[in-house]
Amino acid sequence: MKFAASRCLIAFWLLAASACQVQYVSNYDPETDQNVTALQKKVSTHLIGLRGQQPPDCFYANHEAFYNDALSDAQVILTRAQAINADGLNALTVRQMQLTSDSLNELRDLHRTVSNENLCISDESLIDLNTLFNAQFESILAFEIAKKRTLSEAEPIKEQP
Amino acid sequence: MSMDAEELGASMLGAVRSVVGERWPEIEQLAEDELGDLARVMLRIEFRQSTGTISEAEARALMRIHRNTVETVLAGIQGMTLVMAEVAVNAAMDVVRGAVNSSVGFDLV
Numbered sequence: 001m002k003f004a005a006s007r008c009l010i011a012f013w014l015l016a017a018s019a020c021q022v023q024y025v026s027n028y029d030p031e032t033d034q035n036v037t038a039l040q041k042k043v044s045t046h047l048i049g050l051r052g053q054q055p056p057d058c059f060y061a062n063h064e065a066f067y068n069d070a071l072s073d074a075q076v077i078l079t080r081a082q083a084i085n086a087d088g089l090n091a092l093t094v095r096q097m098q099l100t101s102d103s104l105n106e107l108r109d110l111h112r113t114v115s116n117e118n119l120c121i122s123d124e125s126l127i128d129l130n131t132l133f134n135a136q137f138e139s140i141l142a143f144e145i146a147k148k149r150t151l152s153e154a155e156p157i158k159e160q161p
Numbered sequence: 162m163s164m165d166a167e168e169l170g171a172s173m174l175g176a177v178r179s180v181v182g183e184r185w186p187e188i189e190q191l192a193e194d195e196l197g198d199l200a201r202v203m204l205r206i207e208f209r210q211s212t213g214t215i216s217e218a219e220a221r222a223l224m225r226i227h228r229n230t231v232e233t234v235l236a237g238i239q240g241m242t243l244v245m246a247e248v249a250v251n252a253a254m255d256v257v258r259g260a261v262n263s264s265v266g267f268d269l270v
Contacts, residue, residue, distance in 0.1 A: 021254060024247040025240055092240040099229040099236075106229070110222040117216075125215060125223060128202045132223075132230045135195055139237035142191060146241045149248055 026090040028147040032080060036144070039073045040137035043104070046070070047130040051123050058120035060111045067108040074101040096140045103136060169260050176252035184245045188238060195234045203227055 046066050050058055078097040084090040107129065114121050121129075206227065210220035258270050 021251045022247055024243040092236045092243075096233045096236050099233045103226045103229045106222050106226050110219060113218055113222075121219070122209075122215060124205070124209060125219065128205060128223060129226065131198060131202055132226050135199060135230050136233045139195065139234045143237040143240040143244075146244045149244060 023089065025092070025147060026084050026087070028144060028149075029080070029084060032077060032084075032093065033141060033144050035073065035077045035080075036137055036140050039070065039077065040134065040141075042066075042070055042073065043133050043137075044130055047126050047133065050121060051126050053120060055118055055120060058115070060108075060115035063111065067104070067111075071101070071104055071108070074104055093140065093143065096136070096143070100133075100136050100140065103133065107133075169257065172256045172260070173253040176256045177249040180249040180252050181245060184241075184248075188241050188245065191241075192234075192238050196231075199227065199231055199234065 046063070050063070056062070074097065078094065078101055081090055081094045081097050085094050111121060203224070206215075206220055206223045209215045210217065215223075261270050262268050
């Protein structure tokens with residue numbers, strides 16, 4: 001009985017092993033890695049640069065170019081992620097980039113609203129916004145780096161500051 | 162050379178364990194760190210709104226970005242877990258493939 005069960009198990013794994021290797025997520029994309037890193041730097045520089053600014057320097061009109069640039073970059077990254085997602089294996093990265101793009105739109109709308117009231121976004125809020133955007137970018141990058149499927153190398157999931 | 166199902170199962174489990182054991186603590190730590198930071202940010206936003214330091218509109222915008230951030234982080238954790246599962250399954254498959262080929266004496270699978 002035990003012998004028969006063992007043979008069945010072996011037969012099952014023979015069949016299973018004859019299949020191709022499984023793939024649950026898309027391959028690592030160096031361009032996504034580089035472009036997200038560049039966008040993170042751009043957004044962080046913007047948020048840190050706004051700290052301490054007084055009206056009218058902090059007003060939206062003086063920073064509109066940043067939003068056009070950053071939203072355009074986010075769209076390029078999203079379009080690339082969608083193109084890679086033809087087989088459905090890049091759906092999570094697509095979702096992450098949609099959320100980051102939404103967040104950039106929210107930030108732009110917030111900046112406009114506050115400027116319309118002749119105010120600046122507070123330094124405390126800018127610090128929190130920088131934390132939030134960094135968390136988004138780091139999460140996208142950590143996942144992208146994990147797609148390299150390296151296990152024993154010295155590369156950590158998250159770069160320590 | 163004959164195959165022993167129990168020995169093969171133990172080898173597969175070992176391959177899976179080496180993958181999961183190595184990667185899971187890193188993912189768990191990342192999740193703890195990120196979600197802890199996000200919880201603190203949410204409390205600060207609520208505090209500033211309740212004390213009138215920021216307007217309701219500003220608080221709402223910050224909370225929407227916060228919600229997006231939580232979802233982004235969770236999607237990243239889900240993705241990294243899938244990568245880990247994929248590597249574990251393939252490691253187990255490699256063990257089976259090696260055992261089968263070794264048993265029959267040629268590359269059958």
